[in-house]
Amino acid sequence: xxxxxxxxxxxxxxxxxxxxxxxxxxxxxxxxxxxxxxxxxxxxxxxxxxxxxxxxxxxxxxxxxxxxxxxxxxxxxxxxxxxxxxxxxxxxxxxxxxxxxxxxxxxxxxxxxxxxxxxxxxxxxxxxxxxxxxxxxxxxxxxxxxxxxxxxxxxxxxxxxxxxxxxxxxxxxxxxxxxxxxxxxxxxxxxxxxxxxxxxxxxxxxxxxxxxxxxxxxxxxxxxxxxxxxxxxxxxxxxxxxxxxxxxxxxxxxxxxxxxxxxxxxxxxxxxxxxxxxxxxxxxxxxxxxxxxxxxxxxxxxxxxxxxxxxxxxxxxxxxxxxxxxxxxxxxxxxxxx
Numbered sequence: 001x002x003x004x005x006x007x008x009x010x011x012x013x014x015x016x017x018x019x020x021x022x023x024x025x026x027x028x029x030x031x032x033x034x035x036x037x038x039x040x041x042x043x044x045x046x047x048x049x050x051x052x053x054x055x056x057x058x059x060x061x062x063x064x065x066x067x068x069x070x071x072x073x074x075x076x077x078x079x080x081x082x083x084x085x086x087x088x089x090x091x092x093x094x095x096x097x098x099x100x101x102x103x104x105x106x107x108x109x110x111x112x113x114x115x116x117x118x119x120x121x122x123x124x125x126x127x128x129x130x131x132x133x134x135x136x137x138x139x140x141x142x143x144x145x146x147x148x149x150x151x152x153x154x155x156x157x158x159x160x161x162x163x164x165x166x167x168x169x170x171x172x173x174x175x176x177x178x179x180x181x182x183x184x185x186x187x188x189x190x191x192x193x194x195x196x197x198x199x200x201x202x203x204x205x206x207x208x209x210x211x212x213x214x215x216x217x218x219x220x221x222x223x224x225x226x227x228x229x230x231x232x233x234x235x236x237x238x239x240x241x242x243x244x245x246x247x248x249x250x251x252x253x254x255x256x257x258x259x260x261x262x263x264x265x266x267x268x269x270x271x272x273x274x275x276x277x278x279x280x281x282x283x284x285x286x287x288x289x290x291x292x293x294x295x296x297x298x299x300x301x302x303x304x305x306x307x308x309x310x311x312x313x314x315x316x317x318x319x320x321x322x323x324x325x326x327x328x329x330x331x332x333x334x335x336x337x338x
Contacts, residue, residue, distance in 0.1 A: 003115025015090025035300030050101035060147035102145030109281040126166030150178040157239035162247025163257040165194030175201030187212030215258035218321030219265025248290030262315035267302040
């Protein structure tokens with residue numbers, strides 16, 4: 001992947017206050033932007049402003065009653081949707097921007113100003129279902145973008161390399177032939193979904209691919225999952241757009257999980273996933289998790305620089321960890337599906 005990289009960020013419009021000591025806080029965006037600066041892209045870095053998602057755009061993936069309830073909850077001062085998921089008075093407006101930023105990035109790519117895009121927003125989105133926010137997530141940012149694309153006839157590959165399974169994204173597209181959802185994630189871990197036997201609904205058999213990995217799994221195991229399962233499925237599906245739920249909490253320094261990846265692994269994964277894009281300006285990555293600020297910063301540098309075709313990373317890719325048996329099981333399940 002080469003060319004300009006578009007960054008679409010909240011750019012000072014983050015009013016989502018999760019409270020003291022919450023791991024998903026505004027400092028994460030600062031770390032991400034420092035990581036982008038560390039990539040030293042110069043003129044190859046371009047910026048676009050986000051815009052709020054419209055109610056019609058949200059309604060493709062979220063029950064309007066949930067959206068209204070979330071808006072009213074925030075307007076009333078907020079609270080918690082669950083023990084982990086905070087809502088403040090400014091959270092709804094911020095979530096609307098986060099949900100619309102991906103569509104703004106797609107629109108900018110279609111104007112020809114960059115070859116790929118990175119959407120730097122919070123709250124993250126991939127745990128939000130059609131009717132419920134959870135797991136730090138309020139609205140499903142990547143799903144809103146994917147649904148906008150499928151509504152006009154596109155075929156969308158979503159690769160979710162966050163350490164936690166994107167249960168909300170899987171649920172939303174479970175029976176949708178226009179979306180191939182792929183997730184590598186730690187097992188066992190929150191939210192307890194993402195078994196390899198979860199392969200899609202009756203209308204979309206085989207279009208959900210889950211590769212749950214054990215604690216300690218290294219980056220080579222994730223790449224093996226792409227070698228043995230994802231490459232063939234992607235070739236058969238023939239996506240016209242590639243979207244990435246780019247969580248960086250599989251890094252070995254992350255406090256909320258137990259995989260053993262390095263920033264070099266994110267460079268390798270980015271290169272592989274970018275190869276699935278059928279043409280320039282068809283790749284968009286969305287920030288999801290990542291809670292050690294130093295690891296997050298380095299991993300973003302590796303990812304964004306690779307998107308620009310000039311990979312920069314401090315750590316070597318990792319290998320030798322467990323999990324190849326989990327990859328083999330997922331490969332066997334999908335081979336039997338045909």
